[in-house]
Amino acid sequence: MKRIISMLIMQSVFVNILHFGVACKPTCSKNGKVCDANGKVYSNECKALRKGVTEVRECTCEEICHSKPRMPVCCPKVSETYFNQCEAKCNGLKKKHCHHFQSPVCGVDDRDYENICLAQKAGVEVACEGICPCPCDCPEDRVPVCTALNKVYDNYCLAQCAGEEVVCGGTCPCESCICITLFDPVCDVTGNTHSNACNAACLGIPVACNKACPCDDDVCICTEEYAPVCGSDGVTYGNACEAECEGITVNCPGPCPCLLL
Numbered sequence: 001m002k003r004i005i006s007m008l009i010m011q012s013v014f015v016n017i018l019h020f021g022v023a024c025k026p027t028c029s030k031n032g033k034v035c036d037a038n039g040k041v042y043s044n045e046c047k048a049l050r051k052g053v054t055e056v057r058e059c060t061c062e063e064i065c066h067s068k069p070r071m072p073v074c075c076p077k078v079s080e081t082y083f084n085q086c087e088a089k090c091n092g093l094k095k096k097h098c099h100h101f102q103s104p105v106c107g108v109d110d111r112d113y114e115n116i117c118l119a120q121k122a123g124v125e126v127a128c129e130g131i132c133p134c135p136c137d138c139p140e141d142r143v144p145v146c147t148a149l150n151k152v153y154d155n156y157c158l159a160q161c162a163g164e165e166v167v168c169g170g171t172c173p174c175e176s177c178i179c180i181t182l183f184d185p186v187c188d189v190t191g192n193t194h195s196n197a198c199n200a201a202c203l204g205i206p207v208a209c210n211k212a213c214p215c216d217d218d219v220c221i222c223t224e225e226y227a228p229v230c231g232s233d234g235v236t237y238g239n240a241c242e243a244e245c246e247g248i249t250v251n252c253p254g255p256c257p258c259l260l261l
Contacts (some may be wrong), residue, residue, distance in 0.1 A: 027233035034063040035059040061090035074115035081117045106132035136161030143256040145204040146172040156205045160190065169204020177202035187213035222247035 034056040034137045036046050040050035041059055048056045065086035073088050074081050075098040082088040088098050102117045107124035112131045119126050138157035145156050147164035150172045159166050164228035166175035179198035186197045193213045194200040200207050209215035222241035229240050231248035236255040243250050252258035 029184050033059050033064060035063055039063045039066075053113045062087055065090060074103065076115040076116045076120065079117050079120040081115070103129070105129055106134050135164050142206055143169070144171050145208070146174050156190070156203070166203050166205070168202055184210075185212040186210050187215050227253075229253055230258050 030162060031042060034048055035058070036042070036044050036048060036053045036056060039059075041063055042051070042053070042056070045056050046098070050125050062083075066083055068084060068086055071084045072081055073085050075088055077093065077097045078091075080091075082091070085095060085098065089095075090251075099115075105116050105119055105126045106128050107113055107114050107122070108117050108127045108133050109124055110127075111124070113119040113122070113124070113126075116126055131142075136157065138155060138161060141155050144152050145159050145166045146152055146168050147162075148167050149157050149164055151159075151162075151164065152171050152259060153159040153162065153164075156166055169176055170195045177198075179196060179202060181194050184196045186194050186200055187209050188200050188205040189208045190205065191213050194203075194205075194207075197207055197210070220241075222239060225239050227239045228236050229250045230241055230252050231237055231243045231246070231253050233248055234256055235242040235248070237246070237250075238247070240250050
């Protein structure tokens with residue numbers, strides 16, 4: 001009787017195998033990830049078959065990465081944002097080439113971008129890291145100016161960074177600054193044109209070049225310090241810088257003619 005029962009059980013198992021087409025072990029072996037036709041990732045072929053998948057294939061690198069948690073990264077080297085670091089690696093990018101998505105930057109258009117990649121895609125140059133406005137990078141020169149709010153700043157740049165209008169050069173209160181109406185345009189260091197050097201001086205703004213903006217890239221800018229030198233052309237210049245700007249070699253310090261020793 002026991003023999004008959006055992007044979008019936010084996011026959012039942014054999015029928016089930018024929019009916020379902022496959023008999024999986026209770027625990028599937030780790031034989032590599034596979035994907036179905038829709039790109040869904042399974043840890044191995046056995047588990048895919050258990051889920052009723054009849055056809056499996058090798059997964060692409062990107063498909064495997066998309067089965068992992070979404071942690072977007074920005075890779076400025078190629079101006080691209082990826083699903084996670086894994087996908088970036090699939091595209092040949094190392095971890096040092098990318099950073100997490102939430103790394104805001106401020107564009108030269110004074111707009112915030114979530115990361116440098118989005119700024120680059122918009123065709124906007126990055127002014128600084130972090131949200132706008134960018135911190136000011138002003139010189140340490142002390143050339144005081146007075147603003148419309150009657151505040152004194154060490155120089156024009158610091159007043160501009162504070163968003164204040166400069167009324168005059170020097171300390172407050174402003175003294176009347178009278179200039180002639182001569183039109184002899186100059187360009188200041190901030191890129192603004194003034195009708196003449198006097199008007200620029202009244203605002204306490206250094207002049208970059210003696211013409212309307214923009215200045216040439218190779219413009220020669222010298223201080224107003226008077227330290228005369230004698231040039232190789234026999235002309236006295238206000239300082240060595242002025243001589244060099246004219247392409248003249250300095251023969252000796254002091255006004256011409258040079259004294260023979």
